Amino acid sequence: EADIYQTPRYLVIGTGKKITLECSQTMGHDKMYWYQQDPGMELHLIHYSYGVNSTEKGDLSSESTVSRIRTEHFPLTLESARPSHTSQYLCASSERSHTGELFFGEGSRLTVL
Amino acid sequence: ILNVEQSPQSLHVQEGDSTNFTCSFPSSNFYALHWYRWETAKSPEALFVMTLNGDEKKKGRISATLNTKEGYSYLYIKGSQPEDSATYLCALTNSNSGYALNFGKGTSLLVTP
Numbered sequence: 133e134a135d136i137y138q139t140p141r142y143l144v145i146g147t148g149k150k151i152t153l154e155c156s157q158t159m160g161h162d163k164m165y166w167y168q169q170d171p172g173m174e175l176h177l178i179h180y181s182y183g184v185n186s187t188e189k190g191d192l193s194s195e196s197t198v199s200r201i202r203t204e205h206f207p208l209t210l211e212s213a214r215p216s217h218t219s220q221y222l223c224a225s226s227e228r229s230h231t232g233e234l235f236f237g238e239g240s241r242l243t244v245l
Numbered sequence: 246i247l248n249v250e251q252s253p254q255s256l257h258v259q260e261g262d263s264t265n266f267t268c269s270f271p272s273s274n275f276y277a278l279h280w281y282r283w284e285t286a287k288s289p290e291a292l293f294v295m296t297l298n299g300d301e302k303k304k305g306r307i308s309a310t311l312n313t314k315e316g317y318s319y320l321y322i323k324g325s326q327p328e329d330s331a332t333y334l335c336a337l338t339n340s341n342s343g344y345a346l347n348f349g350k351g352t353s354l355l356v357t358p
Contacts, residue, residue: 136288167348174249175334175348190345222289231277231338233291234346 135159138223138237145213146245153208153240155223164206165234167222168192175222181206213244247271249337251349258325258356265321266352268335272316279346280309280320281334289334292320325356 136157145151157164162183167175167190177190181200195217196210206225210217221240226232250269258264270278277296283289293302298313306323322329332353336346 165345172350174350175336177345177347180345191347231294231296233279233294234281234289236281236288236290238286238288 136223136225136235136237138221138240140240141238142241142243144243144245147212147214149213149244151210151213151242153221153223153242155206155208155237156204157206157225157235158204159225159235160203161225161227161235162203163226163232164200165224165226166190166196166198166206166208167224168194169220169222179208213242215244218242218244247337247339247341247347249335249347249349251333251335251352253352254350255353256355258354260326260356260358262325262356263321263323264325264354265319266333266354268318268320268349270316270318270335270337271339272313274339274341275313275316275337276339277337278311278313278318279336279338280318281336282331283334283351284331292333322354325354327356327358330354330356 139154164181166179168178169175176192178194179198181187223237224234226234252267280292281289293309295311300311308321311318332351334351336348
């Protein structure tokens with residue numbers, strides 16, 4: 133069983149609030165990712181990291197930011213949430229290999245009112 | 246963003262039926278093709294990672310094939326069971342994507358007793 137955890141699982145907040153979605157893994161993986169999924173759509177990569185102090189933006193433009201200060205921790209922050217940010221956010225990690233399978237967290241479902 | 250197409254979008258079969266899904270993708274600069282199973286309220290879990298043309302992989306009643314020259318992969322489930330009900334995701338990585346995974350929208354399978 134994968135050891136990657138996301139909190140909160142569900143969050144309903146008002147517009148303008150700052151939120152942080154937490155993601156932690158205990159597998160020692162170098163690579164970590166954030167995917168966003170809107171209903172009926174594909175998972176889209178919004179951020180990734182290949183190691184400590186490394187962060188890159190993914191294919192889908194996002195107003196969120198990420199940090200990677202520790203190998204096991206990859207939080208995602210929205211400084212000022214808007215209804216357009218309502219979505220499901222999935223965190224994943226993999227070994228340092230281009231063919232490494234992804235291990236996913238259970239997701240954080242965000243609703244911004 | 247790479248165009249990864251999955252068909253059918255959804256499928257409803259009876260217990261014991263065998264079924265298959267298709268994943269189509271651009272064949273140029275291919276690197277790896279992943280299949281994931283995503284059950285409701287759980288994390289997506291890797292089924293297979295395939296890298297070579299002609300690859301065939303099997304896990305229990307589930308198997309997959311890969312044709313990188315024509316850009317498709319098939320996922321087969323033999324003797325479907327209700328516990329196979331899930332969304333099956335296909336994902337592609339190639340050198341153009343910076344080795345990031347690009348997901349299809351998935352095939353939603355429902356197996357009824």
